[in-house]
Amino acid sequence: MSQAASFKHAKISVDALNGDEHPEALFPVSSPGKPSIGQNSHTRFDVLRNTWTVYATGREDRPHEFIEAGVTTNKNLDCPFCCGNEDQTPSPTWVGKVVRTKDSAFRIDTNPDDKQPCDPAWTVRVVPNKYPAVDASPFPSDSKTQLPLALSNSSPLFPSSPVFGGHEVVIESRRHAHSLTDVSITEAELVFRAYRDRLLHFRNDPNVKYANVFKNVGQQAGASLSHSHSQIVATNQVPPMIEQSFGRMKRHRASTGCCLMCDMVREERRQKERVIARDEHSIAFCPFASHLPMMVRVTTKQHQECFEDLDDQSLRSVSRMVYRVIGWLETLQPGAAYNYYLSTKPSGIEDSSEAFHWSIDIFPRITQVAGFEWASGSMINPVLPEFAARQYRYRAIAEDPRLTL
Structure with a gap:
């Protein structure tokens, strides 16, 4: 090679x-x-x-x-x-x-x-x-x-x-x-x-x-x-993990005519089990295959490839949703360390299919990655996302019932 x-x-x-x-x-x-x-x-x-x-x-x-x-x-x-x-x-x-x-x-x-x-x-x-x-x-x-x-x-x-x-x-x-x-x-x-x-x-x-x-x-x-x-x-x-993720999004778009993330968000809203909160512009949910416990994903309900292209209203919605999610997380896991990272379409990927959809993943550090995970690349998650979503949702309802409508 x-x-x-x-x-x-x-x-x-x-x-x-x-x-x-x-x-x-x-x-x-x-x-x-x-x-x-x-x-x-x-x-x-x-x-x-x-x-x-x-x-x-x-x-x-x-x-x-x-x-x-x-x-x-x-x-x-x-x-x-x-x-x-x-x-x-x-x-x-x-x-x-x-x-x-x-x-x-x-x-x-x-x-x-x-x-x-x-x-x-x-x-x-x-x-x-x-x-x-x-x-x-x-x-x-x-x-x-x-x-x-x-x-x-x-x-x-x-x-x-x-x-x-x-x-x-x-x-x-x-x-x-x-x-x-x-x-x-x-x-x-x-x-x-x-x-x-x-x-x-x-x-x-x-x-x-x-x-x-x-x-x-x-x-x-x-x-x-x-x-x-x-x-x-x-x-x-461009990290290959990002290229591979985009490849899956692109194939889904080519075969269905729809954005993969948009389809996932629509299905999450239909099932309701893992949705935590939503407003006019953004939504927070625990992904179906969350690889870390209590993980939350925030994105826009409307299709948007790049975070940096959000208008002021959408940006305000997203920032407040992330802020609230972190507050609920800190209530559920007092003192826990946490990370979040933002995924937006890389400028190094030249494509006009509009298949990418940005997102933010938020997760507390309440478990450790050990030998099996390092050896296999597969995570062991002790918390079902449905259970995690219920815990977050209780806090969201207590703060403002309108967030979960």
Whole structure:
């Protein structure tokens, strides 16, 4: 198999993108003699398992805010994300704020210029990850940078390739919040606006083929800093898992004329067993074959390929639905760590069939992946999605019965 062929069918290791290997080592201290993080990031292909793994050397030296007993109590003084410590992060790529108007309503403003770093008016900031998992740009042809040995000695048995694109941190509050539910529902909407705008930015970058938004809360979910934040990783590779999922969507569209996700949502609404809540624009349900316990999927009821193309009304609906789901999850599983990740159509997939449909998956980390799961690739889920949906639905009804109509 040639390197080009293996690259086409490669898979970026989920470990490097979903947080299981702590991809948010945001401010590690490099040890003497070690390469700088984010320089010469590369992927290595396992020809036996057909997987790619992303390597970003030195990230194991990151500071870790969590201790055995829980979260450290030192909040604002050392946290690089708290208001007043903006000089500890790179200059922002996006800034938004929630403003109270004269009639006590709220207005959301976005402004990419953060000239007043200590001004408490900012609500959400997006900054480049100071020590990214992937390089921001490909190696220049005239670069004098010494390539990693893996790249210079790549072979059919040990293929490797540079990985680049971008890695940003979405700082969700100027206060030392821990979870998305520690900010107001209006502030949470601003977080989702940041996702939309930055995904649009990466979609317009010709070097980027895939962008992923994810959030890790708690040590078990892969977080190393407790201040509420999420991340965006953009790469020049489309993971084969995403390509395979799109292939199934495309085949379903070709054979039925309908979007696979839309058909699934319609059937979930008909059966009603796994639907948690819905409103005019969005729906939350526990997927029929949830691979993790208490997992929830949020998407739009109307067909939409790309999250970044949502209008303001749909975006508000989605952000509030995710916010509520996390609140119900935290009621059911107090103190549990959780993750969510957003799947949107990769810009590297050129197709006009409108077969893709975006979604957000939310799940608490209440079980551990063990030997069978690693060996087989099949998960063991101790909680039926129908039972999980009933638990969530009770909380949704108690909050607002209209959500479940």
